[in-house]
Amino acid sequence: MIIAAIGAIAFLFGGGIFSFDYIRDIADEVIKDKDRAKQVISITKQADEAYETFAENLDELSKQLVQMNKNYDLTREEIDTFSGKVKENRMAFLNKYVDLRFQVKDLVTAEEWQAMHGQ
Numbered sequence: 697m698i699i700a701a702i703g704a705i706a707f708l709f710g711g712g713i714f715s716f717d718y719i720r721d722i723a724d725e726v727i728k729d730k731d732r733a734k735q736v737i738s739i740t741k742q743a744d745e746a747y748e749t750f751a752e753n754l755d756e757l758s759k760q761l762v763q764m765n766k767n768y769d770l771t772r773e774e775i776d777t778f779s780g781k782v783k784e785n786r787m788a789f790l791n792k793y794v795d796l797r798f799q800v801k802d803l804v805t806a807e808e809w810q811a812m813h814g815q
Contacts, residue, residue, distance in 0.1 A: 716740035719800065719812050726811045732803050739803075743796045750789035757782055 720740040727733040757778075764770055764778060801809065 716743040716796070716800070718814075722812050726808050727804060736800055736803050739796050739799050743793065746789060746792045746796065750785065753785045757785065 716739070720737055723733045723736045723740075724730075727736060761778065764774065804812070
């Protein structure tokens with residue numbers, strides 16, 4: 697069950713939906729104020745770093761789970777503690793991602809936002 701949960705997390709957070717690449721690639725064209733464009737691009741880099749950290753932590757947690765499952769005497773409490781670590785890691789990443797998203801939003805106009813999202 698825990699393995700399925702980690703697999704689902706890895707699938708759901710497999711980069712694309714949490715990538716700011718599309719914003720980074722078009723920010724200079726859409727945002728005419730170069731200082732704001734630089735700030736937005738900087739935030740996209742922070743998002744990449746947050747995702748990298750999340751992915752590394754998820755990889756480490758997956759390795760820990762493999763080792764835990766080898767233990768015949770693994771207790772429910774140990775699994776619950778591990779599950780808490782997985783949830784904590786995921787929530788820290790999601791909170792960071794949402795914070796960064798709103799930082800970008802605060803720097804751009806509604807028109808620029810729409811243009812960056814292809815709408």
